[in-house]
Amino acid sequence: MARRDAPRRGQDGEDPAQRSRAPSTIGRWFRRLMIWGIGIVLLLGLGITGAVLVTARSLPSYDKLKSSQAGQMIVVRANDGSEIVTLGPSYGKWIPYNRIPQPMKDALVSVEDRRFREHWGVDPVGIIRSVMVRAQSGRWRQGGSTITQQLARNIFLNNSRTFDRKIREAILSLALESKFSKDQILELYLNKVYFGGGAYGVDSAARKFFGHSGEQLSLGEAAIIAGLVKAPSHYSPTADAQAAVDRAKVVLETMVDAGALTPAQAAAVNLNSVHLAAEQGQNSARYFTDWVLPQLDVLVPDNDQPIEVWTTLDPVAQRAATDAITAQVPKGAQGALVSVDRDGAVLAMVGGTDYVTSNYNRATNAVRQPGSAWKLFVYLAALERGYRPEDRVVDEPVTINGWSPRNSGGNYAGQIDVRTAFAYSKNTVAAQLGNEVGFDAVANMARRFGITTPINTMPSMVLGTSDVRVIDMVRAFASVEAKGKLVTPYGIRKVTTTDGEVLYSHRPDPQQQLVPDYVAAEITDLLQTAVNIGTGRAAQIGRPVAGKTGTTSSNKDGWFLGFSSGVTTGVWMGRDDAHPVPGLQGGTAPARAFAAYMRVATAKRPVEQFDTQLKLPEWQLEPDDEALLNNPNDYYYTDENGNTVNGQQGDGLEGGPSGGQGGPQGRTPDDAIPVDQDGLGTGPAAPARQAPRNAPPAASDDLLDRATGRTRQQAPRPVQPGAKPPVRQPADRRAQDWQGY
Structure with a gap:
C-alpha cells in the first residue's frame, strides 16, 4: 500500500507548519518594537545632547554666576541714616x-x-x-x-x-x-x-x-x-x-x-x-519695619534691585518708647505706643513688649475699645455745634433710650462747665452732649478725623464702645495738634538704590481743614485742662501737655493720648485675651509711660505754648476714680495755716466703700485742703502745688455736696433722643454754616 505524504496533524487537528509559523510572527513584532525603541532612544539621546550643548553654550561664565x-536685599535706615535692619x-x-x-x-x-x-x-x-x-x-x-x-x-x-x-x-x-x-x-x-x-x-x-x-x-x-x-x-x-x-x-x-x-x-x-551668636535685629523697631515695608509694593512696584529705605524712625525716641512700655506695662499685659511728628512722620512705634515672643503689631493691627478717649469726638462735635468750654452743663443721672450711664464712682456734680466735665471725664455729660448733637454726628466726626474701623451709633458709643486702632487714635489727636488740619502718619521718607538713585520721595498731602481752627483751639483747651487738673495728671512733663485718658469696663484697656511741642503720642495697655488687668486705668500706667517717653522725645525741642489760654475752674472737683494715682490713706489734712487737722481720713477722696466720694464716713473738714506727704497741695485742689486763693468759703453740707459731686441718691432723669439737656444756650456757631470740610 502506497504511503501518504500528507502532513501529520496533531491531536487537536492543528497543522504543525502553521504552529511553527506563529512564533515567527511574534518575533517579527518584537524585533520591530526593539528597533523602534532603540530609534526613539537614540533620537531622545540626540535631542537631549543637542539641548545640553545649546544650554551649555548659553550658560553665563563662572564669574557671572558668582x-x-x-x-532682593533691602536695607532699612532710621532718620539719622543708621541701619535698623537688613532684610x-x-x-x-x-x-x-x-x-x-x-x-x-x-x-x-x-x-x-x-x-x-x-x-x-x-x-x-x-x-x-x-x-x-x-x-x-x-x-x-x-x-x-x-x-x-x-x-x-x-x-x-x-x-x-x-x-x-x-x-x-x-x-x-x-x-x-x-x-x-x-x-x-x-x-x-x-x-x-x-x-x-x-x-x-x-x-x-x-x-x-x-x-x-x-x-x-x-x-x-x-x-x-x-x-x-x-x-x-x-x-x-x-x-x-x-x-x-x-x-x-x-x-x-x-x-x-x-x-x-x-x-x-x-x-x-x-x-x-556649639556657641550660637545672639540674634540681631529682633527688637521693637521690627514692629515699625513690619508696618512700612509692605508699603513698598505700592511706592516702588516692580522693583527687584537692592534698595535702601530711609524711614522717619528716631532711634533715640524708639529706645525711649521701648523702655517706657517695658517699665510701665502691668505684669501679664501687653503695651503699644505710636508717636508722630507734627507732619505725621512716625518717630517711634512699639507693637508689643517683646518682638521675639510675639511679632503681632498691636499698634497698627489690634482693635480695642478706647473708653473715655473717644470723648474727643463727642466734644469736638459739641464745640463745632456751638458749645464753649465755659458753657454750663448738668452732671446728673440721665436715661437715654433705656440706657443710663453712670460716672466712675457713681457721683454727680450738678451744674459744672464743659471744661470741668471733660477734665474729669463725666460720662453723663458726654451722653447728654452726644444725644443733643446726634450720635451720627459723633460718628461722622470720628470718621472725619481718621477712624477707619466700624463705628456704632447706639447711645453708649459716646463712652468709646467702638473698637479702634492705636495708630488711628494717634492720627486724630495729631490732627487736633495741627490746629484741625488732617495729619496722615507715614514712615518712609525716600527709597533709593544702593547707588543713591532716588526711586521714591515722600510728598506731603494737600492740607485739609477738618474743623475750624477755633474748634481745634477749644478742644486743646479741654485736653490741656484734663492733664493739669483732671484724669491725666500723671502725664505732666514740665511743659504744656494736652491729652485724654481712656479706661474700659473692668479695667480691660487703658489709654493715654496727647501731644506737646509738636509730638503726638498714644499709649495702649491691656491683655491680648481682653481679660481684666487689676488696677489698669488710663491715668495710671499708660499716662506714666506717655510721660516717660515724652520727656525724652521733646527734650531737644523748644517749649511751645498752645494757641489757647488755659482757664482752670474757679474751684475744682475731686477727680473721678480714673485719676486716683495714690492710696487715699496717703493723704492728711491741714487748715489754712498749714496745721494738721485731726479727723477721719477713710476713703473719702475717691468714693471708697466707706461712704462714696466724701460720704458720711469719709467727710473731710469744711476748711481742709488735701495735701501729699510732703505737705504740698495735691489733686485738683492745687494744680500749682498750693491751695487756691479763691476756694469757696465754708457752706452748708447741701451746697458742698452739689459743688463737689458728693450727691445723695438721685433718680435718673429721662432724656428723649435728640432732646436738649438743660444747659445754657451756646453761641450760635452752627457747623452747617461753615464750609471748611
Whole structure:
C-alpha cells in the first residue's frame, strides 16, 4: 500500500507548519518594537545632547554666576541714616573652594548628594532609590535631586514641582556638569545655597549663626549648617536650637555611613557646646519695619534691585518708647505706643513688649475699645455745634433710650462747665452732649478725623464702645495738634538704590481743614485742662501737655493720648485675651509711660505754648476714680495755716466703700485742703502745688455736696433722643454754616 505524504496533524487537528509559523510572527513584532525603541532612544539621546550643548553654550561664565544673587536685599535706615535692619538675602564673603573647610564640604556632600563625584548631574541610581522608598513608605521621603540639580534650580528656576520644570532642571544640570568642574560646581553651591534667616552661602550662615567667618567652621558647626539645607526655617538654630542639634546628629551619622568620618570622630563632637551668636535685629523697631515695608509694593512696584529705605524712625525716641512700655506695662499685659511728628512722620512705634515672643503689631493691627478717649469726638462735635468750654452743663443721672450711664464712682456734680466735665471725664455729660448733637454726628466726626474701623451709633458709643486702632487714635489727636488740619502718619521718607538713585520721595498731602481752627483751639483747651487738673495728671512733663485718658469696663484697656511741642503720642495697655488687668486705668500706667517717653522725645525741642489760654475752674472737683494715682490713706489734712487737722481720713477722696466720694464716713473738714506727704497741695485742689486763693468759703453740707459731686441718691432723669439737656444756650456757631470740610 502506497504511503501518504500528507502532513501529520496533531491531536487537536492543528497543522504543525502553521504552529511553527506563529512564533515567527511574534518575533517579527518584537524585533520591530526593539528597533523602534532603540530609534526613539537614540533620537531622545540626540535631542537631549543637542539641548545640553545649546544650554551649555548659553550658560553665563563662572564669574557671572558668582556675582548673581537671588532675591532682593533691602536695607532699612532710621532718620539719622543708621541701619535698623537688613532684610532679604544676605551674601557673605565669597570663599574659594580650597579655603572652604573640608568638614563643611564633606558634611554637605554626605547629606545632600553622596554620589556627587560619580554622576553627570543627574543620578539614575538616586532616582531609582527615591522611587523605591516612595513605593515602600507610600510617600516621597527621599529626594533624587543632586547638588548640581539644586544649584540649577536655585540659580535659574523656581521650586515648582511640574514635570516641565524637572526636565529643564535635568538639562541645566547636565549642561553645568559639561561646562564646569565638580569643584567649581561645589564652590558655587556652597557660596549660594540658602541656609535660612536670609543667609545665602556658607560665610553668611556662619556669621549669622556663629558670629565668625565661614573659613573657621568647626565640624560641629559644619554639621549644623549642612543640616539646614533640607528645611532652613524648621532647623534654624535661632528658631529652635534643639531641632538644629538633632538634625546635626543625623548629618554626623550620614557622614559616618559615607566614610567621611570615623565613628570615633563623630562621637567626639559635642553639639550642645556649639556657641550660637545672639540674634540681631529682633527688637521693637521690627514692629515699625513690619508696618512700612509692605508699603513698598505700592511706592516702588516692580522693583527687584537692592534698595535702601530711609524711614522717619528716631532711634533715640524708639529706645525711649521701648523702655517706657517695658517699665510701665502691668505684669501679664501687653503695651503699644505710636508717636508722630507734627507732619505725621512716625518717630517711634512699639507693637508689643517683646518682638521675639510675639511679632503681632498691636499698634497698627489690634482693635480695642478706647473708653473715655473717644470723648474727643463727642466734644469736638459739641464745640463745632456751638458749645464753649465755659458753657454750663448738668452732671446728673440721665436715661437715654433705656440706657443710663453712670460716672466712675457713681457721683454727680450738678451744674459744672464743659471744661470741668471733660477734665474729669463725666460720662453723663458726654451722653447728654452726644444725644443733643446726634450720635451720627459723633460718628461722622470720628470718621472725619481718621477712624477707619466700624463705628456704632447706639447711645453708649459716646463712652468709646467702638473698637479702634492705636495708630488711628494717634492720627486724630495729631490732627487736633495741627490746629484741625488732617495729619496722615507715614514712615518712609525716600527709597533709593544702593547707588543713591532716588526711586521714591515722600510728598506731603494737600492740607485739609477738618474743623475750624477755633474748634481745634477749644478742644486743646479741654485736653490741656484734663492733664493739669483732671484724669491725666500723671502725664505732666514740665511743659504744656494736652491729652485724654481712656479706661474700659473692668479695667480691660487703658489709654493715654496727647501731644506737646509738636509730638503726638498714644499709649495702649491691656491683655491680648481682653481679660481684666487689676488696677489698669488710663491715668495710671499708660499716662506714666506717655510721660516717660515724652520727656525724652521733646527734650531737644523748644517749649511751645498752645494757641489757647488755659482757664482752670474757679474751684475744682475731686477727680473721678480714673485719676486716683495714690492710696487715699496717703493723704492728711491741714487748715489754712498749714496745721494738721485731726479727723477721719477713710476713703473719702475717691468714693471708697466707706461712704462714696466724701460720704458720711469719709467727710473731710469744711476748711481742709488735701495735701501729699510732703505737705504740698495735691489733686485738683492745687494744680500749682498750693491751695487756691479763691476756694469757696465754708457752706452748708447741701451746697458742698452739689459743688463737689458728693450727691445723695438721685433718680435718673429721662432724656428723649435728640432732646436738649438743660444747659445754657451756646453761641450760635452752627457747623452747617461753615464750609471748611
